[in-house]
Ligand code: NI
């Protein structure tokens with residue numbers, strides 16, 4: 001059993017096998033984060049791409065906790081230059097075994113420049129194959145047809161839980177997220193990357209109603225700080 005907690009925007013904490021896996025840490029400057037970076041627990045810090053609203057607190061948290069940073073090669077190099085000791089560099093399509101499960105760096109259609117202007121490699125998402133569940137974080141991306149390939153998971157059992165952006169403007173919005181759900185066919189789906197600021201404001205209840213009526217997935221809408229059991 002694992003627990004997934006939303007810290008607002010695209011920051012998620014997965015607790016599994018006694019490990020804390022923190023995705024896209026954006027806490028200190030996020031208007032919706034329920035905790036500050038000093039309170040974050042992490043054995044691993046995963047960064048999907050170089051934008052500030054995903055990488056902001058990664059180095060700070062990894063240095064304080066000794067966590068291993070997991071990201072594309074360019075972002076791992078950038079984090080190393082800032083004093084992060086342990087990194088696991090990847091690139092698109094690759095997967096690695098970590099102490100809590102397997103992680104694949106998936107395609108995302110977006111951009112990825114780091115806050116200081118350093119090229120941040122290609123943006124990505126994460127497919128987690130845990131001992132008892134497959135979890136897909138699309139992260140910042142447009143809709144794309146190859147999401148259907150991820151529907152098979154790593155073991156042919158399909159996706160138990162998908163975390164999809166619905167904010168629109170910088171990522172896919174609610175309408176394209178419905179198409180993504182049709183491609184991915186997850187059992188459950190959680191919205192992310194919305195309501196952090198007015199330009200990505202969305203009605204999550206209306207989105208959930210559409211998911212229920214138009215797809216076979218079960219939508220779960222969390223408030224920042226809330227958790228779901230996987
Ligand atoms: Ni972004």
Ligand code: MN
Pocket residue numbers: 051053054140170193
């Ligand atoms: Mn973003």
